[in-house]
Amino acid sequence: MGAVIHSAPLVMPVSRPPVADGAVAVRHGCVQAVGSRRDVLASHPGAEEIRWPGMLVAGLVNAHTHLQFTRMADVGRRVYSTFEEWSGAFDAVYFSSAGADWASAAREGALLALRHGTTAVADVVTDVEAVPVLAETGLAGISYLEVLGDTDTSWAQAGRHRLATHVHELGDSAAIGVSPHAPYTLDTGVLADLAILTRAFGLRRHIHLLESAHEREYTVSGTGPIAQLVRDLGFDFEILRVGGTGHGPVAFLDSLGLLGPQCHVAHGVHLDASERALLRERGVSVALCPRSNRTLGLDGPPVAALLDEGGPIAVGTDSLASSPSLDLLEDVRLLRDLAREQGYRAPDLSRRLVEAATAGGARALGLSAGPGRIGSLAPGSRADFAVFSVDPDGRDPYDALVADGAGRCVATVTGAGRAGRVHLADSTAEVRRGC
Numbered sequence: 001m002g003a004v005i006h007s008a009p010l011v012m013p014v015s016r017p018p019v020a021d022g023a024v025a026v027r028h029g030c031v032q033a034v035g036s037r038r039d040v041l042a043s044h045p046g047a048e049e050i051r052w053p054g055m056l057v058a059g060l061v062n063a064h065t066h067l068q069f070t071r072m073a074d075v076g077r078r079v080y081s082t083f084e085e086w087s088g089a090f091d092a093v094y095f096s097s098a099g100a101d102w103a104s105a106a107r108e109g110a111l112l113a114l115r116h117g118t119t120a121v122a123d124v125v126t127d128v129e130a131v132p133v134l135a136e137t138g139l140a141g142i143s144y145l146e147v148l149g150d151t152d153t154s155w156a157q158a159g160r161h162r163l164a165t166h167v168h169e170l171g172d173s174a175a176i177g178v179s180p181h182a183p184y185t186l187d188t189g190v191l192a193d194l195a196i197l198t199r200a201f202g203l204r205r206h207i208h209l210l211e212s213a214h215e216r217e218y219t220v221s222g223t224g225p226i227a228q229l230v231r232d233l234g235f236d237f238e239i240l241r242v243g244g245t246g247h248g249p250v251a252f253l254d255s256l257g258l259l260g261p262q263c264h265v266a267h268g269v270h271l272d273a274s275e276r277a278l279l280r281e282r283g284v285s286v287a288l289c290p291r292s293n294r295t296l297g298l299d300g301p302p303v304a305a306l307l308d309e310g311g312p313i314a315v316g317t318d319s320l321a322s323s324p325s326l327d328l329l330e331d332v333r334l335l336r337d338l339a340r341e342q343g344y345r346a347p348d349l350s351r352r353l354v355e356a357a358t359a360g361g362a363r364a365l366g367l368s369a370g371p372g373r374i375g376s377l378a379p380g381s382r383a384d385f386a387v388f389s390v391d392p393d394g395r396d397p398y399d400a401l402v403a404d405g406a407g408r409c410v411a412t413v414t415g416a417g418r419a420g421r422v423h424l425a426d427s428t429a430e431v432r433r434g435c
C-alpha cells in the first residue's frame with residue numbers, strides 16, 4: 001500500500017509551527033512526512049490525496065476520563081456545591097447499577113471522544129469489561145485499572161490477587177496501567193503496595209489528587225468531611241485510626257513511593273506552591289479538568305501558576321458523570337479563561353494549552369516517544385489527527401483553535417491497525433481506508 005496524503009489549508013503538527021497549505025503523508029497508520037503540501041506531494045508521486053477543509057491538528061489526548069460512565073450523564077447534568085455532595089450522588093447511581101453494560105457505555109464514550117477530535121485517552125476503568133474498548137475503537141492510550149475501597153486486610157485477602165489476575169489476563173492484549181483511585185479511598189498499606197506492584201509489573205499509575213478542598217485535612221489529621229465520607233463507606237483506614245499522617249496528600253503519596261515520571265495525577269485543584277514544586281521535581285504531569293471541577297462547585301485549578309512554573313500539564317474532561325461533554329477543546333477554552341483570570345498575561349497562552357491537550361497528554365501517559373508515539377505529527381508518529389472547521393481569519397492559529405475549535409471537529413483519523421481509521425463527526429459510519 002502506498003502513502004495517502006492528507007492536506008488542509010492549515011496543518012498544526014504541534015511539534016513544529018503551523019504550516020499554511022500543509023500536508024501529512026501517512027502509510028500503514030504512521031506519519032511519513034509533514035510539511036507544505038507542495039513538498040509532500042512532490043516527495044510522494046502518485047499518492048492518493050485527501051483534501052480537508054479548515055485545520056488539521058495533531059490528535060487530542062484526553063488525559064483523564066472514565067468512558068464507562070458515559071451513560072451516567074444525568075449525574076453530571078446536576079449542579080453541586082461540594083465534591084462530597086457530588087460523590088454521594090455518583091455513588092447512589094453507581095452502586096445501583098448492578099448488571100450495567102459497562103462495555104457498551106464505554107464504547108459510546110469512545111465514539112463521542114473520537115467525534116470531538118480525541119485520538120487517545122487515559123481511561124480509568126472500574127469494571128474491566130470496559131478495557132477492550134480502546135483497541136476496538138482505534139483510540140490510543142491506556143486503560144488504568146482502578147483500585148479503591150480496600151483496607152490493608154481486604155487487600156491481603158482478595159484485592160491484591162484480583163488486581164494481579166486482571167493484569168495477567170489483560171496485559172497482553174491491552175495497554176493497561178493502574179489507578180489507585182485517591183489518597184482517601186485506599187488504606188495506607190494498599191497504596192504502598194501499589195507503588196511496589198506497579199513497578200514490578202512495569203505499569204504506569206494515575207491518581208485523583210486534591211480534587212476536594214478537604215483532602216488535605218484528611219491526610220494531615222484524619223479529620224473533616226473526607227474522613228466522614230470514608231467512615232460512612234465503612235472503611236477503617238489507618239489514617240483514621242492514628243489521626244492522620246501529618247503530611248498533605250502530595251507528600252503522603254511521595255512518602256509511599258507512588259510519585260515519579262511513571263505517574264500522572266488528575267485535577268490538582270488545591271495544589272499549593274510547594275506541592276506543585278514536588279510534582280515538578282518528580283516529573284508528575286497534572287491533568288486539568290476544569291469543567292468537571294465547575295460541575296462539582298470547585299474552584300478552577302491553578303493553571304496560571306502551573307504554566308508560569310513550567311510544571312508538566314495535560315487536559316482531561318473527566319467522565320460525563322461530572323462534565324457536560326467529552327469535547328476536550330471546551331476544557332482548553334475554559335483553561336484559557338481561567339489562566340487569564342488568574343493573571344497569566346504571556347502571548348503564548350493558546351499555544352501552550354494546545355500543547356497541553358496534545359503533547360502534554362502524550363507525556364502524561366508515557367507515549368510521547370518511541371514507536372507509535374502520539375501527541376504531535378512528525379515522521380514516525382502514529383497518524384492520529386483531527387480536522388476542525390476553523391478559519392484563523394488573520395488570527396494566530398492557536399488562538400483561533402482555542403476560541404473556536406470546540407464543537408467544530410469534522411473528522412478524526414487514527415493510525416489504528418495497518419489501514420488506519422477515519423471517523424466522521426456528522427456520521428456514525430466508520431470508514432476504513434487503505435494507505
Ligand SMILES: [Zn+2]
Nearest residue numbers: 208266318319
Ligand atoms: Zn475522575
